[in-house]
Amino acid sequence: MSRNRTPEPLSVAELVHFGPLSSARAFAADHLDRQVSRVALVSELDQIRQCEPHAALVLHGSAALGAWAVESALRLAWERNASCVIAPAEIAVTSSTAQLAERLRVPLFVVEDPATHALELSAAVADTEAARARLTARCAVLFGERSTVRDILGVINSEVPGVTAALVADDGYVIAGRSAAGRPDGGHRVRVPVPGPDGRPWAELVAQLAAWSPSWVETVELILRLARAPLAASVGRSWLAIAHQAASERLLLQTLLRGEDVTDPARDAGWRLDGRHVAVVLRVAERSVQAEDSTTPAVIVAWRETFAHLPLVPVEDGWAAWWTDPEAEPEEVAAQVRDFLNPVRVPLELTAGVGVAGEGVNGLRRSVAEAQLASAVASRIGGGAVELFGELGPRAVLACLPVTEIAAAAQVALENLLGAPDAEVLITALAALLDCAGSTGQAAARLGVHRNTVLGRIERIRARGVDLDSPDQRLALHLACYSLLSSRGWRS
Template sequence: MSRPLTLVELLRHGPLPETTVYGPADSPTEIRSVRIVDRVESLDVVQPGTAVVLVGHVASAAWTVEMALRKAWEHAAACVVAAPTAVRAGSVGELADRLGVSLLLVAGEPLDTAVLLASVVAQPEAGRAALMARAAHRIAGAGHRPAEVLAALHDVLPRTSVALTGPSGDLLAGRASALHTASADVSVRVSVRDPDGGQLAALTARSQSRAPDWAATMTEVLHLAVAPLTAWAAGERLGVERSERAASALLRTLLDRDAPDTGTAAADSEPDPVLSSAVALGWATEGPLLAYALRPGVAPTTETGPLLTTWWNRAGIGGPLVAYRDVWVCWRTLEGGEPSAEALVRAERRLAAAVAEAALPWPVAGAVAGPLESLTALGPALDDAVAAAGVARPGTVVRADRAGSAQLIAALPRDALRRPAAALLGPLLAADRDGTLLRTLAVLLDVGGAPSAAAARLGVHRNTVTARLERLRTLGCDLEDPELRLPLHVACQVLLDEGR
């Protein structure tokens, strides 16, 4: 046998037309029967749990309605139902509040109301199904935008606060009060998945109602809103894929805005539309984060972005790819529990492998920066990654905090330095027929002049490097001269890059 319909379910999702309620509106009282009362004396035989529908003489005056309320209280009736025209004095509503008896003033003919009530009470599960059908219709008609979807949820879940939050708990739409639950409140949470099946956001609903199964009802209604919110995210991503400028503009807005407090939204906080759009696109908003930059070895064209994006998605590193300051940048959340230092090393190695094997019509240089604790530090981290990518050689990756002398020297203007470099190394170039001495000099300068380290990098014996070092000194390349060391290093890089 199905559970009887409760008064709160009837008021929130029942078939009644426009209804005004005096007295408790969230009573968990079960409605077990419906009785039409047209005489005052009939009120003496009302059974507990009865919905009393007043018609005729007993519904014609305020004093008879007050008498019906008192009798309903004495006999534990579920509620009293009357037409709005039956109540003209404020004392009737005050009495309903004082007695704790629900008085429902329903628009339309009382006999029609009685028939509706009897149908719902006789088939409570059908009434609950109609409830969900109306909720689905209202939510479907709201569209896909989060603000409209949340407004529809508030319409079908009265006296209930609902909020849409991002992965870090930031309020995206709805009411922040839904995130602060008192011990007596009923609270439920439903996950919202993105178009790829990942975690996008969460819907949280809070209600003070103590009606039976109300948590299950809220959960079922929230699930109706998941599909339109997923569709919203899919639409946002499709729009950005069609326009690189849209993603770039959103990133600039995200970086330029005043950084909000992270974590659970305060009770008086407002939804953040910029963060909402970022979440819809699948952009990471919760730290710790890693930042990436990619610099293609070609002047940007309309094909550069799509080609990079396709390759990036196949590389599987994760995160968005957005045009930013003549390069493309990306950021992603670190995997849970992964140490930050180790994560940065792994990210550098993984990106280096992807860049080295990139099947693109031009080489790519990359950089990694981070880790950063939260989204508020994304701007500086992206700037660091962009700067590091600017000094990285094509086909290589540089960590923003590990850009060495070779990368910095490689960023210097080669055309202006080529002739001075050749003049400085003239004697060496004249004697170095196969380039062995030039490469040895460059490696020795890279490792600080240590023969053993240079031998390991060159793959030769230490004595071989020592012999070449003596030969270099005779050709005017004295690594012990502090004023000569930097010019020699710059000259080696310029000439070696020219020969590649």
């Protein structure tokens, strides 16, 4: 905290949460945001009329003789804009007294020894930095004793007065803590980035403050920074456990897909091998940031939030899962996966391939292989794409081709065609025509245009030096068109 600025007075809430009033019995406890600039030991009610605003009034002597005196003190405290009233424990606080405190919004505290509390309050109010340092130290100790994200957030929300905290993802999703802190509307906020296990910013620790002052903001920010290391450690432990499990399951799935009998270990892992399976393989879109080993836990955590009952196992170039259900259909599975890919909370553009339904272990092996081929096709389209192997048919074989190298050669061979202002339109039309074995009518239906439009595009293609009549060139043209459409993100 800056030594060049006089720290703001403590609030009643601070005195309750980590100060002399922590053990006091409280009434009207929802109104603790008032600051306390001084402490007044009051033995006569008339003395309250001389008190300055923002004082904590400690009653003793004749000022504390019965509930009527306390109620009179509350009224006078309200008139003088006092911060709170503190009375001795021997006074029985009636329901009418409690209601009066609530109606006047003046906090009332009952303590065993008012004189001792007056001294302790005066010391705390006189040295606010020391009081806030005690709060910071207490939070640091409690952070060290907590092991989960939820418990660490709980320390902030329970110990720091007037603060509502949450761990929030980049897209505003509240990972843990109180959702009110994550809402963008209203209130003063303190934000501190939280690194993930890889050291890069992973989320943001957000605290909403009921009361604002420069000194209090610095205190809250310091507490949030102290929470970052325990939060990162907690996330790291959970991610390490997920990564360890994922590595084991990857070896198990590889063994299963090779045709070896791993029925018992697979069932121990909770996998269902009998019945009807539809496999799915997730893969990162080719034109996005590529996946690293450190992203596997994030993908698995996001998957579990949506499909808690389904395994997600790392495979080459992606992650595999499968639905086991007598009525499972690839189209229905694809629809569910599309919904998952839309709001997925991982810093990756994911795509997916869906295999054909298969029975038993052999059917599962085949469905996974099909899903891998379909996912390769989807990855070249872009984030969120889902391809079904059953709809691709033999075209899935194209997923195995070195598209980047073929596209580079195609750029040279079809330089004149690619130089046309409407190159994308012409390449798309050429690909459709070749897909339809030269039928202009089918190509037009596929492109959603009139047949004459296709004929006009064919003439422009011919004018650019492309020979459509040579059987020897059709396969090369077909591959060239496919590679260009895939590498440039054009849709056929």
